[in-house]
Amino acid sequence: MLLHHFxxxxxxxxxxxxxxxxxxxxxxxxxxxxxxxxxxxxxASRGVRRGDRxxxxxxxxxxxxxxxxxxxxxxxxxxxxxxxxxxEKLGHLLSDLRAAxxxxxxxxxxxxxxxxxxxxxxxxxxxxxENHADAAATAREDAAIDQDLAAIxxxxxxxxxxxxxxxxxxNMVSAAxxxxxxxxxxxxxxxxxxxxxxFSYGLYQVLMAHKVGATVLLERSFxxxxxxxxxxxxxxxxxxxxxxxxxxxxxxxVTPARYDLGCLRIITNAAAALxxxxxxxxxxxxxxxxxxxMYGMTECKRVTYLPPEQLDRRPLSVGRGMxxxxxWLVDEAGRRLADGxxxxxxxxxxxVMRGYWEKPVQSxxxxxxxxxxxxxxxxxxxxxxxxxxxxxxxxxxxxxxxxSRGEKVSPREVENVIYRLPGVLETAVVGVPxxxxxxxxxxxxxxxxGRRYSERDVIGHCGARLESFMVPKYVEFVDGLPKTDNxxxxxxxxx
Amino acid sequence: MEAIKPQLEQEAIKAQVRQxxxxxxxxxxxxxxxxxxxxxxxxxxxxxxxxxxxxxxxEQTYGIKVDEDEMTADNLDSLNGVGRYLQRxxxxxxx
Numbered sequence: 001m002l003l004h005h006f007x008x009x010x011x012x013x014x015x016x017x018x019x020x021x022x023x024x025x026x027x028x029x030x031x032x033x034x035x036x037x038x039x040x041x042x043x044a045s046r047g048v049r050r051g052d053r054x055x056x057x058x059x060x061x062x063x064x065x066x067x068x069x070x071x072x073x074x075x076x077x078x079x080x081x082x083x084x085x086x087x088e089k090l091g092h093l094l095s096d097l098r099a100a101x102x103x104x105x106x107x108x109x110x111x112x113x114x115x116x117x118x119x120x121x122x123x124x125x126x127x128x129x130e131n132h133a134d135a136a137a138t139a140r141e142d143a144a145i146d147q148d149l150a151a152i153x154x155x156x157x158x159x160x161x162x163x164x165x166x167x168x169x170x171n172m173v174s175a176a177x178x179x180x181x182x183x184x185x186x187x188x189x190x191x192x193x194x195x196x197x198x199f200s201y202g203l204y205q206v207l208m209a210h211k212v213g214a215t216v217l218l219e220r221s222f223x224x225x226x227x228x229x230x231x232x233x234x235x236x237x238x239x240x241x242x243x244x245x246x247x248x249x250x251x252x253x254v255t256p257a258r259y260d261l262g263c264l265r266i267i268t269n270a271a272a273a274l275x276x277x278x279x280x281x282x283x284x285x286x287x288x289x290x291x292x293x294m295y296g297m298t299e300c301k302r303v304t305y306l307p308p309e310q311l312d313r314r315p316l317s318v319g320r321g322m323x324x325x326x327x328w329l330v331d332e333a334g335r336r337l338a339d340g341x342x343x344x345x346x347x348x349x350x351x352v353m354r355g356y357w358e359k360p361v362q363s364x365x366x367x368x369x370x371x372x373x374x375x376x377x378x379x380x381x382x383x384x385x386x387x388x389x390x391x392x393x394x395x396x397x398x399x400x401x402x403x404s405r406g407e408k409v410s411p412r413e414v415e416n417v418i419y420r421l422p423g424v425l426e427t428a429v430v431g432v433p434x435x436x437x438x439x440x441x442x443x444x445x446x447x448x449x450g451r452r453y454s455e456r457d458v459i460g461h462c463g464a465r466l467e468s469f470m471v472p473k474y475v476e477f478v479d480g481l482p483k484t485d486n487x488x489x490x491x492x493x494x495x
Numbered sequence: 496m497e498a499i500k501p502q503l504e505q506e507a508i509k510a511q512v513r514q515x516x517x518x519x520x521x522x523x524x525x526x527x528x529x530x531x532x533x534x535x536x537x538x539x540x541x542x543x544x545x546x547x548x549x550x551x552x553x554e555q556t557y558g559i560k561v562d563e564d565e566m567t568a569d570n571l572d573s574l575n576g577v578g579r580y581l582q583r584x585x586x587x588x589x590x
Contacts, residue, residue, distance in 0.1 A: 059537075059539065081540050084539055084542060107537055107538055107549055108539065111539075220536060221536065221542055221543045222543040223536055223541065223542060223543040223545075223546045224546065224567060224568055224571070224572075225566065226563060226564070226566050226567060227567065227568065237540070245543065246543065249543060251567060253547075253563065253565060254563050254566070286543060405543075436547065456518065460518070463519075463520070468520075468542055468545060469542075
């Protein structure tokens with residue numbers, strides 16, 4: 001099975017059912033599928049081929065979903081990029097992908113213009129909301145097999161350079177099936193997705209909904225929480241996936257009890273852990289819904305979920321492994337540990353990525369030989385503790401990744417940008433506790449003699465070059481940074 | 496005369512908010528032109544965390560409390576929207 005068969009099969013069985021509701025209105029399965037066929041034909045006529053990378057740089061909208069399916073139908077590899085990405089980084093990502101095609105939105109034209117000047121590989125750029133000259137759909141046989149790549153999803157790495165996670169059709173179909181096996185999405189579900197499609201948690205909401213014939217309400221973001229609850233009430237939403245930042249907005253700024261959310265039956269959290277207090281508030285705000293606490297990573301989509309009946313007993317556990325997956329903890333020497341121990345989580349299953357795009361060294365650090373000859377298992381880089389019954393509790397990241405606003409922030413990536421300010425001698429970026437965002441980004445900066453910057457200068461410099469969630473909230477100017485004997489900056493001593 | 500005064504007040508508020516947005520969200524990048532009716536979200540200027548910062552700024556600067564029912568795109572998603580909202584809010588408070 002290929003990933004786009006989710007849509008195609010449902011379009012054949014339930015053509016008139018609403019697949020997506022966006023700002024422009026509702027779209028049926030038949031319509032989304034036909035639009036994807038026409039865009040695929042147009043991309044083919046422009047020379048996009050099997051295996052080519054198609055970058056999709058758009059806010060959440062129907063056109064973005066159509067673009068994803070169009071790329072898949074051609075056997076091309078899609079990469080949905082966060083619409084908050086700035087020019088320079090977009091150029092870098094397009095070059096890294098060696099993308100053949102960029103599909104974007106008119107609101108992002110200015111960002112794309114600069115980026116395209118850097119990215120020579122892009123031969124076709126489509127502004128999806130401006131040009132409607134799609135070719136007529138033609139009968140087509142699948143070019144790809146399930147071993148081929150379906151997507152490349154970027155994630156931050158400890159090296160500071162974003163890494164493209166390569167996912168095959170088999171990886172993504174397997175992950176979707178495993179997640180659906182425990183969440184039990186149904187044909188009559190109405191899933192409110194305000195998570196970006198560039199984030200696998202958002203992307204899979206659409207894929208899984210389309211597998212079962214459910215309806216997705218696609219919102220751009222959680223920015224106006226009142227709107228989210230109004231949409232949920234009006235459309236009788238049954239599923240609400242979120243991240244801690246989003247749930248804080250929904251429970252602190254607005255009063256869910258004022259909205260008629262009687263249909264809401266599932267709430268899920270991933271990307272970062274909620275505190276016990278946050279879970280309590282969330283359950284009080286949405287008493288009608290079953291709450292799923294989950295843990296995953298782009299490299300394999302999802303790893304664990306806490307069965308809802310365990311929530312009162314083990315509120316801080318991320319649960320146990322999802323179906324069709326095996327996992328275990330290892331010590332520093334790679335030895336498998338028994339339940340009750342603390343160690344790095346290792347994951348085995350057909351959802352485990354094919355590696356990082358054109359990064360063999362980093363791929364080899366995370367994908368290592370498994371129990372069967374020739375197989376690779378995923379070393380998560382995350383340290384967990386397990387209890388006597390095998391339930392997992394997150395301890396720390398092996399490296400120093402910061403989780404800000406539910407997004408991964410590599411300190412190195414931020415530091416690399418700060419280092420480009422003239423006169424910066426040294427900098428170290430850490431996560432500091434933040435009531436709303438889990439962690440906030442804080443930069444310590446050492447300036448050369450005679451240099452003067454304000455906190456605002458550094459934040460502005462970063463804001464022009466990094467996504468907003470990576471921009472430091474605090475900047476502290478210091479005379480020096482704590483070091484190890486080897487001269488490496490000790491991040492743990494800061495913050 | 497009476498009709499002109501609120502108009503001036505709204506323009507002054509807009510100029511102040513524009514300056515705040517430019518300094519805190521645009522930061523020189525993508526700043527080309529933010530029109531008075533352009534959606535902050537539509538132009539990818541402000542995300543969900545940004546709107547919290549904007550609300551905090553408005554509350555501190557203008558001594559108001561942004562109520563739950565006022566956290567809408569009509570009020571908070573464009574310079575004109577913010578200008579109209581604040582004028583209503585401040586006018587109401589002073590009346």
